[in-house]
Amino acid sequence: NAGVMQNPRHLVRRRGQEARLRCSPMKGHSHVYWYRQLPEEGLKFMVYLQKENIIDESGMPKERFSAEFPKEGPSILRIQQVVRGDSAAYFCASSRQGSEAFFGQGTRLTVV
Amino acid sequence: GESVGLHLPTLSVQEGDNSIINCAYSNSASDYFIWYKQESGKGPQFIIDIRSNMDKRQGQRVTVLLNKTVKHLSLQIAATQPGDSAVYFCAENILPGQNFVFGPGTRLSVLP
Numbered sequence: 001n002a003g004v005m006q007n008p009r010h011l012v013r014r015r016g017q018e019a020r021l022r023c024s025p026m027k028g029h030s031h032v033y034w035y036r037q038l039p040e041e042g043l044k045f046m047v048y049l050q051k052e053n054i055i056d057e058s059g060m061p062k063e064r065f066s067a068e069f070p071k072e073g074p075s076i077l078r079i080q081q082v083v084r085g086d087s088a089a090y091f092c093a094s095s096r097q098g099s100e101a102f103f104g105q106g107t108r109l110t111v112v
Numbered sequence: 113g114e115s116v117g118l119h120l121p122t123l124s125v126q127e128g129d130n131s132i133i134n135c136a137y138s139n140s141a142s143d144y145f146i147w148y149k150q151e152s153g154k155g156p157q158f159i160i161d162i163r164s165n166m167d168k169r170q171g172q173r174v175t176v177l178l179n180k181t182v183k184h185l186s187l188q189i190a191a192t193q194p195g196d197s198a199v200y201f202c203a204e205n206i207l208p209g210q211n212f213v214f215g216p217g218t219r220l221s222v223l224p
Binding site: 004055 | 158214
C-alpha cells in the first residue's frame with residue numbers, strides 16, 4: 001500500500017506563473033489536508049477536503065489559492081500568479097474519518 | 113537542557129537518556145491527538161496517537177501522556193538514540209471531520 005504521494009518534489013516558478021501541486025492520498029482515504037511550512041517553523045493548516053467537497057478552507061489565502069479533490073484523480077493545490085512569499089514546503093496528508101493522518105514528502109516551491 | 117531558538121524550541125539530551133517533549137493544546141473539546149516526527153527534508157511521520165478517553169498510551173520506546181485538566185500532552189522517548197534527532201509536533205483533532213491543528217514543534221537534539 002503506497003503512502004501519500006506528492007509531486008513534484010521540487011518546483012521552481014517565476015513570479016507571476018502558476019504552481020500546481022498534486023497529492024494522491026493513500027488507498028481508502030477520502031480525507032485530504034494541505035499544510036504549508038516555512039523553514040524552521042511549524043505546519044500551518046490551509047485546507048481540508050473530502051471527495052468533491054471543501055470542508056474547511058479557513059487557512060487558505062482568499063486570493064490566488066485554490067484547492068480541489070475531484071472524484072477521480074489527485075487533489076490539486078493551485079497557486080496563481082505566484083510571489084516570492086509563496087516559497088515554502090507544501091505538505092499533503094490523508095486519512096480515513098476519525099483516524100490518523102499520514103503525510104507525503106512535500107513539494108518544495110521556490111519562486112524566483 | 114531546553115532553549116528557545118529563533119523559531120523552534122530545542123531540547124538537547126544525552127544519548128541513552130530519556131526525553132520528554134511537551135505540548136500545550138488549544139481546545140478543551142479536542143478528542144484525538146497525534147505526535148509526529150519530522151526529519152530534515154521529509155514529511156511528518158506518525159509516531160503515536162491517543163484519544164481523549166485515555167490518559168496514557170505506550171508504543172515501542174515511546175509513551176504519550178494526556179492531561180485534559182491542563183490541556184497538556186507529552187511524548188516520552190526512552191533511551192534516546194541519535195536517530196531520534198528531529199522536530200516533533202503534536203496535533204489535535206477537535207472532532208472527526210475537522211482538520212488537525214499542529215503545535216509549534218520542538219527540535220530534539222541527541223548529544224553523543
